Amino acid sequence: MTLRTLKQRLLITAFAAAAATNLLAEVTVIQNGTIITITKGTFKGSVVIKDGKVVEVGEKVMVPPGATIIDAGGQFVMPGIIDCHSHIAGEGNINEGSVSVSSMVDIKDIINPEDIAIYRALAGGVTSANILHGSANSIGGRTVVIKTRWGVERAKDLLFEGATPGIKFALGENPKRAGNVQQQGGGAPARPARYPATRMGVEDVIREAFNDAKAYQADWKEYNAKVAKGERVAPPRKDLKLEALVEVLENKRFVHAHCYRADEILMLIRVADDYGFKIRTFQHVLEGYKVAKEIQQHGAGASTFSDWWAYKLEAWDAIPFNAAIMQKKGVLVSLNSDDAELMRRLNTEAAKVVKYGGVSENEALAMVTYNPAKQLGVENRVGSIEPGKDADIVIYDKHPLSNYAKVQKVLIDGKVYFERDKDMSGRSLKDAEKKKLLDKEKADQERQRNEQKKNAPTRRPANAE
């Protein structure tokens, strides 16, 4: 057994318990909690969940007989957190950086339901995440929205069914890096430079691609029209790269554009205007506060970090007031993590926009729940606690904006996927399991060594190593 498979076995056995906790009962009632609905106020009350959906929320509700009761006395009940920018659950590299336009590749194809980061995000209250391609190319790969249903065996069971797929664009330092070849470490040969190497080139790459996409779209329209008229003609050659861009033009695929500086944000808005498509979200968008007016006019959302700055030149003018300014100027703002660790505490990231810029507490929490849901076009399903919505809910022991708050339970589609108490009580079992596997591996190696000794020739030739 290799260490990798050993690792996987450990994980599978250790967390099987978590998957098995899914409640069988159809009705669940969360009682006595402070319910932060986000859209309909905050009050002491209950949430009734039936068949995975919220059916009633209120100060007083009827508890159906036989319902499973979750007592949230003294606790805070909030919609599950939605991270609009994450790279978890991607198997291997999420950056197809060899070409300037990689819209033919799809993150959906490399989703790995066994990535432990899913469980950790869940334990941090995250129930949905936008899983993006990397930022090496001006136009990157296709993206997908998942729910953090830890324990499912098939990748497709993680996917947020019905969510509009997306595509990653990237501006600024990252996409131009491939054009500015740096000496690689370890004496590796320098890779050949590829276009673009400047922000000017980044614009051109996007324009060229949409130029091609428009022509491709026209070819298909012409073909379809001819076919409709009963003409027998050969179809245009399918181009997987351009198909994704045609979907963008037809508003069937959302553009999530990685960006930092004001100039490049404005540039992309004008390119989109020219080609008649919309930027769904600007991602990171650390200088968004400088062009909040233009972002608002375009109708794009902004998904930003709370307080990252100074780690590279394009983050030099980043300020923790970014979210607050953009929000005040009418932009739909969310806070994201882009990081498997930070993802686990987006609730306290929200507290930072209360601190920096005086955003209201409810609006701050909306920035990690309802606003990202809107940005991903799934606000009719998730992002707030309302009748008819998916029961994606997180329960904290203290107010979620407090640094002292811990996630106690997380429900997705009404099923409990994380319980802190169970996680804690399962640890000794997990440790014992791990020890057993390691002992077995040690014994196996010992046996193999003994066998090798037994089978080895008694006298080795003189020229042996």
Place this chain on the structure above:
Amino acid sequence: MRNNYFLKTTAACVLFAATSFAGTDDTFLLRGVTVHPVTSAVIDNTSVLVRDGKIAEIGAKIVAPKGMKVIEGKGLHVYPGMIDSGTNLGLSEISSIRESVDTGEIGVFNPQLRAEVAINAASEHFPVVRANGITTVITLPSGGGRRGFGGGGGEDSPMITGQGALIHLDGWTWEEMDVRRMAAMQLEFPQIRTVPARFAALAIDAGINIPGGGGTQAAKRTFDAQVKKLNLFFEDARRYQKAKIAGTVGSHPDLKFEAMIPVLEGKVPLAVSADREKNILEAVKWAELQKVKIVLMNAKEFGNSLATLKEKNIPVILGPTLALPEYDDDPYDQAFTRPSEVFKAGVKFAFGSFNNEFVRNLPYQASTAVAFGLPYDEALKAVTINAAEIWGVSDQYGSIEKGKWADLMITDGDPLETRTQIKQLFIKGKAVDLGNKHQRLYEKYLARP
């Protein structure tokens, strides 16, 4: 540099309405505040008299001498300024731009290098960090950001990287920022490293050979060679020390060995990077043989080494609490619970950011630890008095006590909570400007038509 922002905002701030500006700027009475001395119980509704930058008296009945500036702080809280025990502040401006980064010099042994002289007093980081109540940091000559605390690597990788300085986050020059010029000598202790490090470490612990590997043996050889080299350097330094005492050094002092003398005399601790149980125990064993004082930096996985650290009275600077678990099958809250475990073992600790961009978030390392089991008072100590003790300045800093310098932050609540606002900051009794680059850009662009 000081005061402008304070003066600007005072007029609008009812809480400071009684301010009068008679007297020197480091002498005043702070009235009606709740004082959190850290080293003793909280005192409600009291006053703090600061004279010539030092805390002269604490008590409800203090009357301001005629002409003394009075600051009304009703409803506000006073804490000692916070101390970050692991940064490169001032040495690194934008971590991805080599030209703006002065950490990580070339060479294996560089005890003569002084972080302090390369500190850019005009760095934009200082005002940003102090705006959140941090008055003091240790700046280390290597690590942080990309050039990583913890090092490790080949036989020629740096070991002694230079002298860390404890500095105030205010001053026109690095000299004016000085708290303790040589607070620590940084040592990247050799580590047994193989690729992939995580699995190799797991395998070593379990006594398993990595199939087709052989990497562990090579790594052990490198480790042994490095330790040998380190011991030889210390041996040479000791010979030099003896020669110096004997007066036989002559007219050509060796700057490297000169710098080692305070370390050999036990006056300056070695800030030793060692992150895992085996490395920690090796470092402790080594320090004992060399009879040097050490502080453990950014340790992550203590295993069974905590009892030893307690027994040998070795303090620890904990790396980020806000971190992922070491291994895939570790508990999800491993890093969050670590401070509590270290506390329970009776080991003295403080917090370090070990990352320049997030130094202002130091208090949240502490509060997350509280959420996961660390007593609140201990969390507060870990960003104040413990750090002062570890870096040898607790007689002057780290708590609100008569006779200590008035490094104070005034808040509207618990400084470990993100939502709390820092209302005012004093370094050596002088009000510090809380304005910074971020505040300026905020005001500028909020006003964009």
